[in-house]
């Protein structure tokens with residue numbers, strides 16, 4: 001396999017760390033995060049990499065980082081919009097600023113990166129944008145209103161972008177996992193109660209990473225996991241009222 005240039009946001013841990021761990025060593029990695037020293041330390045064993053510190057909620061910084069990557073590498077083959085966070089709270093418990101930050105990181109940064117890099121990929125005539133959304137962007141649940149909204153936005157945007165980029169041989173995939181055992185829950189669910197209650201279908205980050213690696217460079221529309229939640233999503237579309245009832249009564253884990 002020839003060298004691919006892969007850009008990953010939110011590279012400092014979780015799913016991203018597992019993806020990076022399992023990628024072939026010849027790939028050229030551009031690892032974005034909020035703390036460059038942390039990235040350099042975590043990935044000191046990786047040779048073909050550039051670690052960049054960036055505030056992805058700063059639109060000017062996004063433009064500059066993409067220019068920098070194109071100057072250095074001349075192309076991006078795969079973009080993984082992975083940075084994101086959640087907070088599981090009742091709908092009236094959020095401050096305005098919390099909501100705005102979640103949209104800025106989860107939705108707007110993903111949208112801006114995808115647009116800016118998508119245009120360059122279209123000019124190149126190839127590329128793959130992988131947007132890490134969530135099962136929460138397919139099935140809404142109580143105490144996840146804002147997080148779900150940010151991920152529904154990512155999926156809606158990605159579904160449209162896929163249509164616009166298809167003729168340029170640029171693929172757009174959404175990855176929609178259920179709960180994964182990462183530090184995501186330190187903020188989303190500080191008590192640990194939710195993660196405990198969904199233990200039976202929670203995923204290991206290594207498994208999710210390997211599934212993502214398998215579809216890199218392939219024209220895959222969406223990657224939904226685990227199987228049980230992917231199936232639940234099909235039922236959610238077919239029987240929305242019954243699904244809402246079940247989500248409120250039997251499957252209200254938060």
Ligand SMILES: NC(=O)c1ccc[n+]([C@@H]2O[C@H](COP(=O)([O-])OP(=O)(O)OC[C@H]3O[C@@H](n4cnc5c(N)ncnc54)[C@H](OP(=O)(O)O)[C@@H]3O)[C@@H](O)[C@H]2O)c1
Pocket residue numbers: 009010011012013014015016032033034035056082083084085086105132133134135176177178179180181182183184185
């Ligand atoms: N864990 C789950 O259950 C689960 C399920 C479905 C989808 N997801 C999605 O998967 C993606 C990766 O999550 P993960 O599970 O790997 O969690 P994680 O271990 O907490 O990693 C999330 C990454 O996002 C970045 N990030 C978090 N808050 C940020 C902020 N305010 N500004 C900029 N960057 C921020 C962090 O990178 P830096 O500190 O380097 O900036 C961090 O490395 C997220 O988009 C998440 O929504 C997670």
